[in-house]
Amino acid sequence: MNPGTDPDSDRVRRPNGGRSSNVTMRDVAELADVSIATVSLVVNNKKRERIGEETRARVLEAVAELGYRPNALAQSLVSGQSPFIGMVADAIASLPFAGQILRGAQEEAWRNGYVLLVADTDHAPDITAEAIKMMIDHQAVGVLFSTWYHREVQAPPLLASLPAVFVNCIPQTPEAVSVVPDEVQGGRLATDMLLDRGHTRVAFINSTEEAPSTVGRLAGYRKALAARGIAFDPDLVLPIFPERVDGFQEAGYEAGNELLARTERPTAVFCYNDRVAMGLYEAVKEHGLTIPGDMAVIGFDDQEVIAAHLRPTLTTIALPHYEIGARSVRALLNRVEGAERGHVQRVDCPAVVRTSI
Amino acid sequence: MNPGTDPDSDRVRRPNGGRSSNVTMRDVAELADVSIATVSLVVNNKKRERIGEETRARVLEAVAELGYRPNALAQSLVSGQSPFIGMVADAIASLPFAGQILRGAQEEAWRNGYVLLVADTDHAPDITAEAIKMMIDHQAVGVLFSTWYHREVQAPPLLASLPAVFVNCIPQTPEAVSVVPDEVQGGRLATDMLLDRGHTRVAFINSTEEAPSTVGRLAGYRKALAARGIAFDPDLVLPIFPERVDGFQEAGYEAGNELLARTERPTAVFCYNDRVAMGLYEAVKEHGLTIPGDMAVIGFDDQEVIAAHLRPTLTTIALPHYEIGARSVRALLNRVEGAERGHVQRVDCPAVVRTSI
């Protein structure tokens, strides 16, 4: 701390904007009276054996006194290793879902020494392109391209220029790697749970968009039936058109009414999602019937606001968003390392048992 | 493109990990046969007048041919200006709300040439600290500290070391700058809308936590009454304890039953939030009454899944999350510039009219 010999004034201090945080390795070196190379070594705890105990202590003391923290940007520059993983999502804002993916991705990224650079594109192609460019410019090792609901997508052309993994979506490109929920398994699980409780006439209110969720869940429903030797009855699957009636709840309500008007009513119904179930509840109640007594119902998605607070609370199948997020960064990192060839990874959807079945 | 004179092999190419993207300014310079300084000038479109047309064209061509993009990290290093704004949120995952804040913040950040570094802490103090450190290490110009519901917070100590703005929350520190929703205005608006429709006995089902939302909305409710010369009747505000009954819906249901059992029923009710309204709907229906005929109801939050799809659809007051996010980065940037002294900025909550009043 020899202030007398410290040629502090000779040094050009912060000729840059001045916006930079402050104390650099050079400051530490001067205070500890060692070279910056030495500071680097002790700060990074490298080649421990080569640094004298006394010196190391002096450096550490200086670091503490100045509150020094290495500039991560400079470190990246020299190491050539970016600390960033990009994540471009079409709608973090719309649903809690995307947030869970983000969380899973973030934690797995941190665990591996990476940091997430996120962008919400709101489906705008130009924003998507801008976001990807931004990520490339910041040297992201790769990007997670994520959608808030499971679907097929057109991969943005820019994505070809760096490692990418598709999260909750599947592009046409065969070499792509995707991580998505296992819709078939989920549909089967939902149906099995109803069947397990002795129901044999199980209806399925399914949506009509051509999507992995609609076809997958239906396939799962049929598998469950087949496994028990129950014949598939087309009359028991009710198609809904949420876009025509302004929402899933509305569609579920109508489908429910149709179901309840039948002479031979199903005793249980598997709903395409919790919103549909919410509408169905409404119909059942208007008919003076009770759930699950007169009709058992199971949903899909585990959308907390609805599922946990309907009367009765809704048993449902959860979408494994957190896990999908986490696995996506693992897949991306593998891909960066050169491992991980194109394929889609399906993650199990767990049941959340409440009181509607 | 003189390959003969290009001493390519003399240059040490990418002695780093090899992870780095690829083409550098040096590559462009060689291809265009100019110095890297020149490349820099044309790429950044600086000192235009000083670059010959012919040269500029040659450089641009090389840039295009190689697909060169500047390394943003290196640029930051030399300019001393970070492109990052940190955003630490306690729960992006839980609700759609936080996502809207993120979106608003992101767009405003991009507009100003910044990029968001986001971290979801799930309320864990150690993760919060780690996140802030990470942001400091990456030279973020400042951080947005955001909570998913409006409340008072204890500012993390680390936040003292760089410019910060509190988003959707208010710390005790007086010099802090906060951006929050205007609860009083919102409460008043909700009540006014009911009053405007001729109701005079307007109940308010309010939550009991000591929070800006509960006290603010109540204040707004009273103001609206006072402005019309309607005496405040304490019996008309029903306290609920959502944590005791496992949810707002459940609490709203119970409060609804209590209200409906009264001999002199209110004709309209302002609910603390949409979830409470959802529970109230249930109670009203069980009593064989209709909304808004027998009872008008207005909510708060505009939680899409609920508000837009209840039967009848719910009129409610929206939380201006997007705007809060956008204003927060404006405030942060001002703070970085040295302007913006400590204060709290309240953003108006707009009404979303549907069919329940």
Added chain:
DNA sequence: CTGAAAGCGCTTACAG
């Protein structure tokens, strides 16, 4: 009109 040089904050062989 253009290039050489210094420098941003670091790390890593290479000497000694």
Added chain:
DNA sequence: CTGAAAGCGCTTACAG
């Protein structure tokens, strides 16, 4: 055991 030097990919005075 420790320091000087080169270099990461850029930008910006300063010469010419």
